[in-house]
Amino acid sequence: MSNPAKAIAVLLLTVAVCACAELPNSGPSRHEVQLAAARDIQVVQVTDSVARALAESRKQGLFSELFQGAPGSNETVGPGDILEVSVWEAPPAALFSSTVRDSALPAVSNMTVFPTQMVSAEGTIYVPFAGQIRAGGKKLEDIETEIARQLHGKANQPQVLVRLVVNNTSYVTVVGEVANSVRMALTPRGERLLDALAAAGGTKQDVEKVTLQVTRGASVHALPLGTVIRDPRQNIALRPGDVVTALFQPLSFTALGATGKSDEVKFEAQGISLAQALARVGGVVDSRANARGVFIFRFESRDALEWPKTPGTTPDGKVPVIYSIDLKDPRSFFVAQTFPIRNSDVLYVANAPAAELQKFMTLIVSTIYPIDRAITLSQ
Secondary structure, three states: OOHHHHHHHHHHHHHHHHHHHHOOOOOOOHHHHHHHHHOOOEEEEOOHHHHHHHHHHOOOOOHHHHOOOOOOOOOEOOOOOEEEEEEEEOOOOOOOOOOOOOOOOOOOOEEEEOOOEEOOOOOEEEEOOOEEEEOOOOEHHHHHHHHHHHHEOOEOOOEEEEEEEEOOOOEEEEEEOEOOOEEEEOOOOOOEHHHHHHHOOOEOOOHHHEEEEEEEOOEEEEEEHHHHHHOHHHOOEOOOOOEEEEEEOOEEEEEEEOEOOOEEEEEOOOOEEHHHHHHHOOOEOOOOEEEEEEEEEEEEOOOOOOOOOOOOOOOOOOEEEEEEEOOOOOOHHHHHOOOEEOOOOEEEEEEOHHHHHHHHHHHHHHHHHHHHHHHHHHO
């Protein structure tokens, strides 16, 4: 063998040894990912049962199921409400004879309208000759009956009307990503969730990117606005004291490896499937991708699945999981339509072994050709 040929052979061997360890990669190979199972990482093969279990465990509760029962009465009076009390007395007036008669009323009765007053913190109002009347927690007609009862024997056949002038207790609060945060009074009509949103001027963000959160007492639940619009059952009747919050949560996943593009991809509040996620990044690259090496990296809760081994956890109690799906199996495309993508997921597609070989050959050719040409020219 000539000296130039020997030099090329030695150089080729040196490059080959170095290249095996130093070939550029966008991430781990399929084999390297699967080796993670030997460490404190759960590697789970995605099957139909796994996909459905994850979808069910992350399924958001529906408002119609979480907030059951008839809506609370919006006619009850509470501390802070402002009331107006009117009393009619049949002639001859025995108690309110000095009052001015309303010209719009028949001459057979006298009417007295008392100044408006706020229901006290103890839930009471004061009516002359009737004394302290408990109004808190009662309907208007119940208050009327109580005042008439207290005036019986003092006024001549008294008739009472109580009017709610200002509603300060039966209301809901609407805040968040809305045009105007408002405190909306509830009426006997029974306002619903979308009524409150409309009263606030609608949302600032696109409907599909907004989540509605309802706080009722100690219960806090959320549902995508799009779901509430599409399913009338989720447009629940509101109760006094409810807080409706419109949340703009820019959900996203990160795509890396042999995908059509490496990018952080945003998605809608109601979520997307793995199939949709792959479509949004241009699928897998035919010339590079290992169709058996599609992985989703995620931190799960301990009770998300029955783990194949005792799970290791992060300091905040989360389980690091790598979900693996084989796109060479036609059934996996049905599974991909069920598997849910979550916020902050990392979708990674490994390179195919042939792609690694191609990189190696390209490196060899690009290294040897200039040297060979230089030797030829020197001869």
